[in-house]
Amino acid sequence: MNSRYIRQTSLRDFGENGQAKLFKAKVLVVGLGGLGLPVLQYLNAMGVGTLGLMDQDVVEMHNLQRQVLYTEKDLGKLKLEVVHNKLTAQNSQTTFKTHDTFLTKENALKVIEKYDLVVDATDNFPTRYLINDACVILNKPFVYGALHGFEGHISVFNYNNGPTYRCLYPEMPNAEEIPNCNENGVLGVIPGIMGTLQALEAVKVLTGVGEVLSGKLMVYNGLNQFVSKISFKTIPENKKITRLQDFYEPVECDVIPSIGVNAFQTLRQSKEKYTLIDVRTTEEFDQSHLNEAINVPLDNLDNFERQISTDKEVYIICQSGKRSELALKHLQTAYPNLTFYHILGGMNKMMTVCP
Amino acid sequence: MTILLFGITKDIVGSSTLSVPTSSVTGRKIPKTVKELKQFLGETYPELNKLSSLAVAVNNAYAEDSETINSYDEIALIPPVSGG
Numbered sequence: 550m551n552s553r554y555i556r557q558t559s560l561r562d563f564g565e566n567g568q569a570k571l572f573k574a575k576v577l578v579v580g581l582g583g584l585g586l587p588v589l590q591y592l593n594a595m596g597v598g599t600l601g602l603m604d605q606d607v608v609e610m611h612n613l614q615r616q617v618l619y620t621e622k623d624l625g626k627l628k629l630e631v632v633h634n635k636l637t638a639q640n641s642q643t644t645f646k647t648h649d650t651f652l653t654k655e656n657a658l659k660v661i662e663k664y665d666l667v668v669d670a671t672d673n674f675p676t677r678y679l680i681n682d683a684c685v686i687l688n689k690p691f692v693y694g695a696l697h698g699f700e701g702h703i704s705v706f707n708y709n710n711g712p713t714y715r716c717l718y719p720e721m722p723n724a725e726e727i728p729n730c731n732e733n734g735v736l737g738v739i740p741g742i743m744g745t746l747q748a749l750e751a752v753k754v755l756t757g758v759g760e761v762l763s764g765k766l767m768v769y770n771g772l773n774q775f776v777s778k779i780s781f782k783t784i785p786e787n788k789k790i791t792r793l794q795d796f797y798e799p800v801e802c803d804v805i806p807s808i809g810v811n812a813f814q815t816l817r818q819s820k821e822k823y824t825l826i827d828v829r830t831t832e833e834f835d836q837s838h839l840n841e842a843i844n845v846p847l848d849n850l851d852n853f854e855r856q857i858s859t860d861k862e863v864y865i866i867c868q869s870g871k872r873s874e875l876a877l878k879h880l881q882t883a884y885p886n887l888t889f890y891h892i893l894g895g896m897n898k899m900m901t902v903c904p
Numbered sequence: 905m906t907i908l909l910f911g912i913t914k915d916i917v918g919s920s921t922l923s924v925p926t927s928s929v930t931g932r933k934i935p936k937t938v939k940e941l942k943q944f945l946g947e948t949y950p951e952l953n954k955l956s957s958l959a960v961a962v963n964n965a966y967a968e969d970s971e972t973i974n975s976y977d978e979i980a981l982i983p984p985v986s987g988g
Contacts, residue, residue, distance in 0.1 A: 584988045672988035697911045697985035717966065718957035718984045733915075735987050766959075768910055768982060770920075777908070779959070779982060781966035 554596050567756040568596060574755045577601035577664040579652050579680060581628040583615040583740025584694045584747060585670030590618065591748035593636045593643050597755070600636070601664055603648035604628045606869075606897055610836060615737040625900055652676050654793045657683040666754055667691040668747055673871075675797040678721045681706065681714040685790045690754055690763075694747040696735050699771040701743035704762055705750050711763035712783040719787070721797075739771050805874055808890045810898040813864065817841070817903075824863045826853065828876040829896075833868065839899065847872045850879055862888045870895040905973070907945075908980040913958070916951045926975040938962065939969035941979070958983050 558568045574597050578585045581604035593600060608616075608623040608631060623631045629647050636645065648660060652671075661667055661683050669680045669691050677695070684691045690708040694701065706713045746767075753759045766779045808816075816823065817839075827834055827842040834844040845853050847867070865880070867873040873891035881889050892899065907922045914920050924944065926934060935941040938960050946953040960967050961980040973979060 580988055582988050670988055672986060674984070674986050677986070694988065695985045696987035698915075700910060700914075700985065702911075702982075702985055717959055720956040722956050722984060722986075733987065740988065766982065768980075770910075772920075777961075777964065777980065779961040779964055779966060779980070781959070 557595065562758055563756065567758055570756045571596050571752065572598040574666065575599040575601070575664045576666045576668060576751060576755070577603065577646075577648075577661060578668045578670055579603050579676065580670035580672065581606070581616075581632050582612070582670065582672060583696070583735065584744040585668070586616055586618045586632070587741050587744030588668050588670055588692075588694075588748045588751065589632065589636060590639070591745060592751060593640045595748075595752065596640070597643065597751075599644045599646065599664075601646040601648060601660070602629055602632055602636075603650065603652060603660070604632075605649060605651050607900060609897070609900070611833070615735060615740050617741065652679055654679060654795075654797060657793065658687065661689060662687050664689065666751060668751055669693045669695075670744065670747070674721050677714065679793070679797045682790050682793050685713055685788060686792070692747045692750045692754070694743045696739055696743060698733060699736050699739060701739050701746075701769045701771070702766060703743055703746050703750065703769075704766045705754060706763075707788075708754060708761055708763040710783060710788075712781055713787045715787040716784045717766060717781050719784075736771060739769075742771070743769065805877060806888075806890045807874075807893050808864065809893050810902050813892050813899070814902045822861050824861045826863060826865045826876070828865060828867050828872050837896070839866070839896075839903075842866065847876055850876060850883075853880060854884075862890065864890050864892060866892040866899070867895045869897050905975045905977060905979060907941075908978070910981060911983040911985045912955070913952065913981040913983055916949050936972055937969065938967045938971045938973060941973060942969070945981075952981075955983050 554568050557563050558565050576592060576597055578589050581602060606628050608619045608626055608628055610624060613619055618635055619631060629649055633645055633647055650656060657679055667680055667684055667689055669677055671677055680691055684707050690705060692705050694703045750762050753761050764780055768777045825842045827838050827844050828847045830846050831844060865873040865876050870893050873895060877889050877891045905924050905926055907924060909917055909920055909922060935944040959982040961982060962971060962973060962977050
């Protein structure tokens with residue numbers, strides 16, 4: 550080992566041995582957002598040998614308040630490329646594997662099997678449950694982190710014989726019962742704190758130093774610096790998963806009519822008449838929106854009827870494509886005679902075709 | 905007894921703690937188990953009933969529905985959170 554890591558190799562409980570273990574380790578970080586960035590910056594700085602990066606989003610203005618690796622110059626660029634470049638500059642000795650995809654039930658097992666440890670730095674329940682199930686099947690530990698407003702939760706799941714995410718939360722919440730960051734908000738510094746704690750747990754799992762946060766959920770309240778640790782036990786049946794579920798996204802009986810961003814952009818450039826409804830919040834809409842869009846926030850869909858002429862096809866857009874799908878279901882039920890489409894990938898994807 | 909609220913439960917109740925009476929002058933049933941506590945809270949805050957997974961901690965340990973609770977116990981509602 551070189552002198553680069555001397556400040557940690559000189560720690561008696563970490564030493565050259567700990568450093569060698571980090572160097573041999575392969576860690577996959579799913580999600581290059583508020584949690585994933587601090588995890589990666591520290592694991593990369595500390596000398597983890599192989600880091601897997603996975604995300605498909607582009608950098609947006611509203612990311613900058615908490616995703617502090619990104620700068621204004623990175624707006625509109627793929628997160629994966631920006632992170633890869635910056636981390637390579639930070640530590641040229643690391644091997645990076647870039648995964649230009651989201652984690653899906655089709656790729657999860659194939660990707661995760663190549664790593665020793667997974668860091669769940671995602672922002673949605675379906676991917677969290679998918680990571681859990683894939684890690685149980687492959688017998689890999691994963692470091693969990695999640696946020697809500699001023700609050701952060703972390704734990705290490707499936708570590709040795711320890712409990713899993715499903716031992717704590719057996720059933721996946723549906724899309725409507727718990728809001729995500731887009732709707733609920735998060736104070737910028739909270740993911741920095743929680744992501745840094747996730748990096749620490751990752752180092753402990755990889756090197757065997759200290760006591761891994763397994764069988765305990767740590768809940769951090771930023772408003773009063775109050776930390777609770779809740780212990781919980783392994784439920785044996787949750788360790789016996791042998792195959793992934795058929796569906797992680799809620800099961801749909803009907804096909805949701807949708808359109809890709811390229812097709813929609815072609816439509817915009819044609820002379821076709823259509824109506825475009827943007828169902829994001831007024832604040833998000835004010836920051837950026839497509840010129841022809843009419844803002845009808847999701848929680849205010851009742852205003853829809855007053856705002857549009859109903860003889861045209863109605864397209865629905867949001868930030869990532871989730872809220873537009875919800876809106877479509879509500880509107881289609883309320884207005885069965887109209888034709889609705891939602892735009893896949895939302896504004897995130899639109900920005901890649903109409904800068 | 906005082907209940908600490910986390911995640912969406914805090915938003916539903918509109919406060920970070922909630923006081924549950926341990927003796928009743930109105931004749932309302934006082935919750936004696938985790939399950940009864942969930943039902944008790946669900947009557948006042950129906951939104952809580954919609955949560956498909958809601959962990960309840962009693963004295964900093966995950967508690968099953970059947971676990972009994974006492975007035976001196978420290979109780980927390982910890983739903984899953986999803987942001988990242």
